Amino acid sequence: MPDLELEHVADPPDSLVTVTHLIYALHTAAIVTGLLGSATIVGSFVAGLPSIAAVIINYMKRSDTQGTVLESHFRWQIRTFWYAVLWSLIAILLMVTIIGIPVALLLFVGLTCWVIYRVARGWLALIDRRTMPE
Numbered sequence: 001m002p003d004l005e006l007e008h009v010a011d012p013p014d015s016l017v018t019v020t021h022l023i024y025a026l027h028t029a030a031i032v033t034g035l036l037g038s039a040t041i042v043g044s045f046v047a048g049l050p051s052i053a054a055v056i057i058n059y060m061k062r063s064d065t066q067g068t069v070l071e072s073h074f075r076w077q078i079r080t081f082w083y084a085v086l087w088s089l090i091a092i093l094l095m096v097t098i099i100g101i102p103v104a105l106l107l108f109v110g111l112t113c114w115v116i117y118r119v120a121r122g123w124l125a126l127i128d129r130r131t132m133p134e
Helices: 014-036 041-047 049-065 070-095 100-127
Strands: none
Touching: 014 041, 014 049, 014 070, 014 100, 041 049, 041 070, 041 100, 049 070, 070 100
16 A cells, blocks of 8 residues: 655644634624524625625635645635525525425525534634645
8 A cells, every 4th residue: 555645734824824713703703693683694694794804805815825724724715605605596596486485495594504514614623723625
């Protein structure tokens, strides 16, 4: 069996780790706003200012994370946002038809759980300085 080499991942600067924590905090703020406010959790996540600001910061700082453990977190955060947008649009399109409304509601419930899971899992991994899966 060939020897498996572990990929060397550079230790990121503390300021960039702080920015990554800030991004997770912004996503969490959007979730809490949806939970406590009149919007849905998913609606607040994809259309709320905290998550929009978070994804803008992701794109602005993305190149700084290359070769560090944070690169996988930025990819994780960006994908979480855009997949939530995509599945929200699909659910909204399903709501246009009477038959699609129950499916759309189930999709929103599932998407809500998925978004909460992704933010929580990512933030916990960041605390432990672990990379996120592809």
